[in-house]
Amino acid sequence: MSRKYLVTGGAGYVGSVVAQHLIEAGHEVTVLDNLSTGFREGVPAGAKFIEGDIRDAAKWLDSSYDAVLHFAAFSQVGESVVKPEKYWDNNVGGTMALLAAMREADVRKLVFSSTAATYGEPVSSPITETDPTAPTSPYGASKLAVDHMITGEAAAHGLGAVSLRYFNVAGAYGEQGERHDPESHLIPLVLQVAQGKREAISIFGDDYPTPDGTCVRDYIHVADLAQAHLLAVDAATPGEHLICNLGNGNGFSVREVIETVRQVTGHPIPEVTAPRRGGDPAILVASAATARERLGWNPTRADLAGIVADAWAFAQR
Ligand code: UFG
Numbered sequence: 110m111s112r113k114y115l116v117t118g119g120a121g122y123v124g125s126v127v128a129q130h131l132i133e134a135g136h137e138v139t140v141l142d143n144l145s146t147g148f149r150e151g152v153p154a155g156a157k158f159i160e161g162d163i164r165d166a167a168k169w170l171d172s173s174y175d176a177v178l179h180f181a182a183f184s185q186v187g188e189s190v191v192k193p194e195k196y197w198d199n200n201v202g203g204t205m206a207l208l209a210a211m212r213e214a215d216v217r218k219l220v221f222s223s224t225a226a227t228y229g230e231p232v233s234s235p236i237t238e239t240d241p242t243a244p245t246s247p248y249g250a251s252k253l254a255v256d257h258m259i260t261g262e263a264a265a266h267g268l269g270a271v272s273l274r275y276f277n278v279a280g281a282y283g284e285q286g287e288r289h290d291p292e293s294h295l296i297p298l299v300l301q302v303a304q305g306k307r308e309a310i311s312i313f314g315d316d317y318p319t320p321d322g323t324c325v326r327d328y329i330h331v332a333d334l335a336q337a338h339l340l341a342v343d344a345a346t347p348g349e350h351l352i353c354n355l356g357n358g359n360g361f362s363v364r365e366v367i368e369t370v371r372q373v374t375g376h377p378i379p380e381v382t383a384p385r386r387g388g389d390p391a392i393l394v395a396s397a398a399t400a401r402e403r404l405g406w407n408p409t410r411a412d413l414a415g416i417v418a419d420a421w422a423f424a425q426r
Pocket of ligand 1: 184186224225226248276278293294298310311313314325326363386389393
């Protein structure tokens with residue numbers, strides 16, 4: 110059955126891929142994005158586009174919407190350490206306004222883009238949703254604050270909500286792929302070396318307590334991630350706030366990622382060892398058992414070489 114969805118941040122990387130999947134599933138999609146970090150051309154064909162801020166969501170939201178999928182946020186861990194106020198203002202203040210607009214318009218379903226950064230340094234691996242949350246950056250703290258806000262909204266006002274805590278999203282889908290300005294994520298940066306846009310990749314620390322000394326992350330294909338959102342919007346139950354990790358449960362080190370890029374691109378990819386980057390946990394791997402059980406989620410693109418190949422195709426466009 111066709112439904113009507115508001116997708117905030119639908120001009121960004123993950124939001125645009127989810128919006129595309131919703132359209133392909135036959136739904137009506139309105140993208141709300143202030144283009145502060147998103148790209149106008151990221152909005153999928155077939156979506157209605159509103160250039161505006163989530164703080165003003167009440168201007169556009171009405172009871173004809175079945176649900177909101179909320180991606181709009183700042184997401185750079187490093188920047189959040191230097192400008193925490195920017196993260197509290199937009200991520201927390203903006204979401205407060207969005208929740209108020211949803212209450213006012215009687216839109217009672219929400220899927221929220223949360224993050225592994227809410228956990229901070231893990232106490233065990235893989236990470237489950239009941240593990241302690243002790244974020245090590247204002248970015249993670251702002252997303253955790255929103256998760257708490259949503260829990261209260263569900264309990265007090267009957268919102269049906271699902272928070273999806275992403276691990277390392279990568280790959281591309283259709284016209285949409287990962288691009289940030291400036292780029293800070295590992296896979297797009299290594300691909301820039303393959304393209305001759307940079308000399309070498311810096312490995313931020315090779316003395317971590319991991320098998321090869323470099324940090325281990327759980328890379329998840331953006332299309333698998335998008336599928337989880339479609340399942341989550343159906344699973345949202347009035348009065349309940351469900352929290353699900355999204356990852357493949359497999360960790361790959363920085364060196365393994367670089368080696369995979371070598372295999373996919375055929376480029377030698379020179380590497381240099383650099384100091385550790387502040388705030389990087391050694392290992393971040395998800396247990397996605399909750400998403401499998403509660404959402405019926407079943408990722409089909411877990412192969413790292415496939416994820417990198419899709420990102421490579423996008424980078425060469
Ligand atoms: N890295 C390098 N060299 C680089 C870039 C990254 O060695 O040039 C390393 C990082 O130190 C890290 C790994 O590659 O160990 C992955 O780094 P990314 O920046 O690609 O991703 P993060 O794991 O830091 O961040 C991701 C999301 C964040 C989220 C975080 C925790 O992008 O939004 O996971 O969930 F907050």
